[in-house]
Amino acid sequence: MAATKTRSRGGAKNARPASRTIDDLLADFGTTMPRKEAPAPTPPAEKLFPHTVKSSGVRRMGHGWSPTMPPLAGYQMTSEETPVLWPLISGDGLPPWGAEMGYDVLSGGKFYCDPMGWVLDDSIPVTNPNIFIFGKPGRGKSATVKAFMIRMIKFGYRSLVLGDVKDEYEDLANFLGVTPFRIGPGLPGRINPLDLGPLGADWEKQTAEEQEKRATVIFNRWLMLIRGLVASQGVVFSPTEERVINKVLRHLTGWSAGASRLKPVTIPLVWAALDSPTKDLVTDCRYESEQAFFNGTRPLRDALGALCEGSLQGMFDTESTFEPDWRKPIQTLSLRSLHETGNKVAVGIALMCLNSWGQGMREAASAGDRRIVLRDEAWLQTRLSLEAVEALDANLRLSRTEGDIQLVTYHKPSDPLSAGDQGSQAAQIAKDLLNLSDVRILMGQDESVADELGRLMGLSEMQQGVITNWAMQEKGRALWMVGDQRYKVQTLLTPLEKRLTYTNEAIDPGV
Ligand SMILES: Nc1ncnc2c1ncn2[C@@H]1O[C@H](COP(=O)(O)OP(=O)(O)O)[C@@H](O)[C@H]1O
Ligand SMILES: [Mg+2]
Numbered sequence: 001m002a003a004t005k006t007r008s009r010g011g012a013k014n015a016r017p018a019s020r021t022i023d024d025l026l027a028d029f030g031t032t033m034p035r036k037e038a039p040a041p042t043p044p045a046e047k048l049f050p051h052t053v054k055s056s057g058v059r060r061m062g063h064g065w066s067p068t069m070p071p072l073a074g075y076q077m078t079s080e081e082t083p084v085l086w087p088l089i090s091g092d093g094l095p096p097w098g099a100e101m102g103y104d105v106l107s108g109g110k111f112y113c114d115p116m117g118w119v120l121d122d123s124i125p126v127t128n129p130n131i132f133i134f135g136k137p138g139r140g141k142s143a144t145v146k147a148f149m150i151r152m153i154k155f156g157y158r159s160l161v162l163g164d165v166k167d168e169y170e171d172l173a174n175f176l177g178v179t180p181f182r183i184g185p186g187l188p189g190r191i192n193p194l195d196l197g198p199l200g201a202d203w204e205k206q207t208a209e210e211q212e213k214r215a216t217v218i219f220n221r222w223l224m225l226i227r228g229l230v231a232s233q234g235v236v237f238s239p240t241e242e243r244v245i246n247k248v249l250r251h252l253t254g255w256s257a258g259a260s261r262l263k264p265v266t267i268p269l270v271w272a273a274l275d276s277p278t279k280d281l282v283t284d285c286r287y288e289s290e291q292a293f294f295n296g297t298r299p300l301r302d303a304l305g306a307l308c309e310g311s312l313q314g315m316f317d318t319e320s321t322f323e324p325d326w327r328k329p330i331q332t333l334s335l336r337s338l339h340e341t342g343n344k345v346a347v348g349i350a351l352m353c354l355n356s357w358g359q360g361m362r363e364a365a366s367a368g369d370r371r372i373v374l375r376d377e378a379w380l381q382t383r384l385s386l387e388a389v390e391a392l393d394a395n396l397r398l399s400r401t402e403g404d405i406q407l408v409t410y411h412k413p414s415d416p417l418s419a420g421d422q423g424s425q426a427a428q429i430a431k432d433l434l435n436l437s438d439v440r441i442l443m444g445q446d447e448s449v450a451d452e453l454g455r456l457m458g459l460s461e462m463q464q465g466v467i468t469n470w471a472m473q474e475k476g477r478a479l480w481m482v483g484d485q486r487y488k489v490q491t492l493l494t495p496l497e498k499r500l501t502y503t504n505e506a507i508d509p510g511v
Contacts, residue, residue: 099151125483135443143501167336184337193353197360225356231387233303444471
């Protein structure tokens with residue numbers, strides 16, 4: 001782009017003799033040129049633009065007339081440099097694959113979301129299909145997720161909602177002919193977070209090597225969960241506790257005794273094993289006597305005991321009564337009745353249990369089994385403790401990646417940072433957590449969050465403005481960050497989807 005300057009030569013023009021035309025020149029040689037017939041004038045009514053308007057506008061009140069044109073700045077730069085000044089001018093756009101979400105407001109074209117397809121396409125800078133969605137409550141995070149789930153069904157994707165704290169996925173599940181699974185105080189549903197999951201199936205038929213591999217995966221998941229659960233009760237989980245829990249789990253399943261089948265384990269069983277330890281366990285954990293074992297493991301026992309009492313009693317302490325039907329388009333685990341008790345710690349712990357259980361359920365899946373695994377309002381879990389952040393991090397990191405799209409929704413980026421002091425280890429892990437997703441959808445936010453967003457996501461001021469201004473004007477508007485590309489997208493809902501995603505009943509009784 002370059003500005004060109006033209007110089008007026010008006011002064012010299014008058015001094016020159018009248019110039020000769022081509023006709024004058026040819027007449028000197030006694031010849032003439034054939035003339036092209038002038039086209040017949042079009043009647044004014046048929047003209048497409050009967051009046052032309054000069055660039056300075058129409059000289060009339062209210063018609064935008066300007067006596068002089070504003071001076072235009074000229075720049076010269078390469079096409080590589082232009083995105084610095086115009087960061088939101090996107091390139092070719094994304095290919096028309098996957099869920100049709102709405103439109104890209106800069107190009108006017110349709111906007112499609114296909115995280116797995118993006119990963120497979122080398123020209124799109126995305127290396128994992130996970131998506132983090134941020135937005136102020138009510139801006140349309142859940143609605144975007146629901147629309148995505150519905151629209152991915154035709155591409156063979158099924159959804160798993162790990163903890164629906166407001167029961168807002170129930171309408172969608174019922175519409176798809178699936179009965180949501182409810183867990184809560186007094187409800188009959190049970191989930192055992194220490195479920196073996198599909199890795200425990202056909203155990204006897206596996207080779208010793210395969211059994212070893214599977215056992216490591218299962219024990220690691222359980223350890224991570226128990227660590228998170230214990231730490232959320234304010235109990236330190238040191239390498240000593242880790243050793244004790246590792247031993248207990250291996251004893252209880254029969255793994256240390258070389259059992260051909262792993263026995264089912266529950267949290268009360270782990271607690272009971274600590275409360276009346278066998279001699280083997282005491283010596284294995286290198287305690288001198290039973291009394292020394294009791295003294296050493298008291299905080300651990302008390303923390304585990306608390307999980308089997310109070311508001312969580314009868315939810316996560318026996319064998320699972322829920323058998324997910326993976327052929328159905330959606331599986332949702334509702335937690336509203338627990339959420340309504342107002343016990344925030346209990347909700348966080350319940351989400352942690354469901355996340356771990358869900359990870360176990362996805363550790364093995366048949367080829368072509370594609371799933372969208374959702375953790376809505378994940379901050380309810382991660383604000384509990386550093387270990388809770390680590391547990392989510394491990395669930396996301398270790399989940400089977402081929403075929404699964406992990407979706408996580410948050411209010412604001414600092415939600416994962418709320419566990420522990422800023423700048424601390426928790427904040428670092430939380431930042432790493434964000435790096436687990438190459439796709440981030442930033443929906444409307446208040447000004448106060450803008451700086452924080454900018455810092456964490458590397459946004460320019462203009463991009464921050466998109467979130468705090470443009471995205472706040474309509475629901476479903478968001479800045480989509482796909483790798484290092486940015487898109488300004490408006491998600492559109494069909495009338496049916498608007499009904500299925502409606503979440504404002506409580507504050508809008510008129511509808
Ligand atoms: N793109 C959209 N178009 C129209 N309405 C929308 C859109 N996105 C969300 N809504 C409506 O806005 C309300 C709040 O959306 P919701 O997804 O529950 O917000 P969040 O999860 O961010 O708190 C819902 O009633 C939903 O139907
Ligand atoms: Mg929501």
